[in-house]
Amino acid sequence: MDRREFIKATAASAAAATLGVNLWPGPGKAEAANGTTWHKSVCRFCGVxxxxxxxxxxxxxxxxxxxxxxxxxxxxxxxxxxYLHKVVTAKNRLLHPLIRKNGKLQQASWDEAMDLVASKFRETIDKYGPDAVAFYGSGQAETEETYIANKLFKGHIGTNNLEGNPRLCMASAVGGYLTSFGSDEPVGSYDDLDTAELFLIIGSNTAECHP
Incomplete structure (x- = not known):
C-alpha cells in the first residue's frame, strides 16, 4: 500500500468513526457469506x-x-x-533467518542460525564475561515474551544489561507527564473525548499516527 492509498484509507476510517459505522460486516454475516471465521486479539502497533x-x-x-x-x-x-493483516502477508516480510556470508545475507535454517548465535554468545562471554552481552527488546514484544528474555539474560547468562525500545521511546514523554501533571502517564481517559468541546493537537498527524 502506497502513501496515497494510506491517506484514502485514513479518510474512510475517519468518516466511518464519525458516522458510527463499521467498515467491516458483522461476524455472522461475514462467516455466512464466505466461510471466514473471526478471532479475538489485540492490536500490537502501539500501547493503546x-x-x-x-x-x-x-x-x-x-x-x-x-x-x-x-x-x-x-x-x-x-x-x-x-491494515494490520497486511503485515502478515507482506511480500517483504522476513520469513527465514539470514546469515551474512562473504558480505551478503544468505538464507539459513533455524538450527544453523541459533547455533551461530549461541556460539558467538559463548565465545564473547568466555572472553569478556557475561556483562559483555546485552538484550534490547522490541516495543511490540508481549509481557510474556519479555519475561522469558529477562529469565534468560538475568537468570541464565547472569547480566542485568537489558533495555527495551518502549522505555527509551517514552522516556521524554514520561518526563513531560511528571513535570506537567505529577503522574508518569496521561491523567485523562479516552472516555473524556466523548464530552470534550475542544481538541488541541501538538506535534502529531492524526491522519497517519497511532493514538
Whole structure:
C-alpha cells in the first residue's frame, strides 16, 4: 500500500468513526457469506491496546476489524490497525533467518542460525564475561515474551544489561507527564473525548499516527 492509498484509507476510517459505522460486516454475516471465521486479539502497533477481530479463511489472515465488545476502542480501529493483516502477508516480510556470508545475507535454517548465535554468545562471554552481552527488546514484544528474555539474560547468562525500545521511546514523554501533571502517564481517559468541546493537537498527524 502506497502513501496515497494510506491517506484514502485514513479518510474512510475517519468518516466511518464519525458516522458510527463499521467498515467491516458483522461476524455472522461475514462467516455466512464466505466461510471466514473471526478471532479475538489485540492490536500490537502501539500501547493503546485496542481489541480487534482477526478474520481467517482457509488458514490465512484476510482482514482485521475492531472488537465491539472491547471497552478500550469499542469496535473502532485507527488506519494502522485497520491494515494490520497486511503485515502478515507482506511480500517483504522476513520469513527465514539470514546469515551474512562473504558480505551478503544468505538464507539459513533455524538450527544453523541459533547455533551461530549461541556460539558467538559463548565465545564473547568466555572472553569478556557475561556483562559483555546485552538484550534490547522490541516495543511490540508481549509481557510474556519479555519475561522469558529477562529469565534468560538475568537468570541464565547472569547480566542485568537489558533495555527495551518502549522505555527509551517514552522516556521524554514520561518526563513531560511528571513535570506537567505529577503522574508518569496521561491523567485523562479516552472516555473524556466523548464530552470534550475542544481538541488541541501538538506535534502529531492524526491522519497517519497511532493514538
Amino acid at each position: 491496546g485496542c481489541g480487534v477481530m482477526v478474520g481467517v479463511k482457509d488458514g490465512k489472515v484476510i482482514g482485521v476489524k475492531g472488537d465491539k465488545e472491547n471497552t478500550i476502542n469499542r469496535g473502532f480501529v485507527c488506519v494502522k490497525g485497520f
